[in-house]
Amino acid sequence: MIIRENGENIMRKKKKRNDLMEISSAVNDLLTEVVADRRALHQIPELGLQEKETSAYIKKRLADFGVTEVYDLLDTAVVAVYRGEKEGKTLAFRTDIDALPVMEETGVEFASKHPGKMHACGHDGHMATMLGFAQYLSLHPEEIIGTIVLLFQPAEEGPGGAQLLIDDGFLTKFQIDQIIGLHVFPEFDEGIIACKSHAMMARNGEIYLTVKGISSHGAQPQQGADAILAASAIIQGLHAIVSRNISPMESAVLTFGKITGGEAMNIIPGMVKIEGTMRAFSDDVYDTMTERVQCVATEIAKGYGCECVVEFNHMYRVVDNDPSMVDALKKIAKTSYVQTPPYMLAEDFSMYQKEIPGLFFFVGIRNESKGYVAPLHSGKMNFDETYLLGGIECYRQLIAELNKGESV
Template structure:
């Protein structure tokens, strides 16, 4: 996709934005320095309508006399609790915090887009709403902003978002119709047993043994309770129990994640996890307490909007396979039509191959110009009611 000269002119700004933001990562709902930086830059563009939302979010509005839809573009702004090991000279200055999921790049893209619109008001049709959203990584800032009225108060009709993605090479814009990213939830299981001396196991109920059996048993949900033609995943990434090697513990806590592309499959998984965990624990003389935290829904791309995206991107467009990753952009799509797409950043020659959430994840900022170019092109394309009718 050919980037226009007007967008190329933003290169130095975009690099500066991204590298400044990369140094100040903050966790969800605590992005105070990030908000201050974003606000200063937006004000420097001469933008009149900037509104705070929650404590750390911002909404920017551009209006035009040219009739058109109200289109929203969204970026996430939070970082992750990861110790950075990239070795770059603009590394995080916040110990144990890192922009390891590209949100610094997303913000830089949005700032570049905002500056473009401020400098090129002729590009605006209808109303453009830019959403700087906190807490994508948790606890789910999209729903919090929806509850605050961000879509209702600004009468948003359609929404667009993007994510830098190291699975695809530089220059690629990837998307797909319908489900693209999974619905997800957290699984929390507490196994209650009876403590005893390790040399006298018959006097207790071994919560560790029961927990091991529960973990093994729950993996049968995927292979035996859902169709082989459907997809789901259950992973336990954290287990805690016991205080000493010769004591049978009375409690073990399991923490995991579950994902699916279909609500019916997701509900089946929750039901079977509950039944199996409780019954398996009983078989070991223990009791299982099962709790779920249901998080984001399926990223479900609007068919018409994907067609429009593919058309404006041209030869750079690639249909992505679905991913079991989750994104709270899906919460906006529950309310209004939306499209979420990937911007390729993989460059093996430069070593930009590390996955999202890696402590070495990095990319070339020139790829962010692809995102800005997409946004600019989507304004007239999404307002083309004739094309939509066809």
């Protein structure tokens, strides 16, 4: 899950704990192995497109379950396919497998063995959930309707493994009808299943500004064009975009978290670089922000005798949940279900949803009494694996629920 703002701290939505989801005995029986898988994977975090050890572990576990139809994609992606005797949809279930460049601070005995890398966004839990689901399908093939495709996807944190797989033909090769994914989330109490129809997470992009001036001695500013002064004015001007160019009925974020420039205190610098992020729940709003950033930055720079080069890295799209799939999840989760507010976080699962209907939901892992309160991307992020079973239970029941009304 992409979080680009430095030190982002999402305002927590206080939710009273609902009745916990009822977990079937067959899913409860998986807990020991789910815990073991999560803790083993937690120790071997790898960055995007470098997940060799992780992929090898996943393939070994699939072999342990007797899965025979397994494919390698993009070097580190793994796909497992289950084909049922009953006709039905082809449902894909996706987990991310990459880690973050974060130093672990949990102090747990199963901490990362790769210094400076950590599963600080819960992808170890997502993989353990998927492996538990794989084991369940192997033990209960009678529950398989149509074709079930399990996708272990690299590089969610960047550069965006979902789009790489789409470009590689994943959706067409396996003829995927619908796709499902989840994310552990410390904003909701343990056992909560949270989701909403349509926009749940934001579209995001990165902004890179290079302000080019003319260097001169600080005692002779008239001989130069001050890139620092121009950069300061540009940042102030850009922050008016959300308040003055976006409807107050819409939501948008524009944040600049990095600025570099200058060589000495008495030299007017000839170049300053600014980096930031922008996010919105609407493509129209996002496009307006893009146009205004380009215009405002370049025109303000001219007023200071400088030039501003504007570059964008348009990343992920809006996580846009299919309402009928959300209804199916509500029916399964019952009283453990809550409607989440939308979050300005971004997730490359959204790239699949551009192509086919998809469902993405949160699994609550927050427990203040146990200290499970650290936000995603924190070196202290941790959780109780027991609550991963809720994800497996949702997955197994979604097979039947999403195939209702189909010819089986």
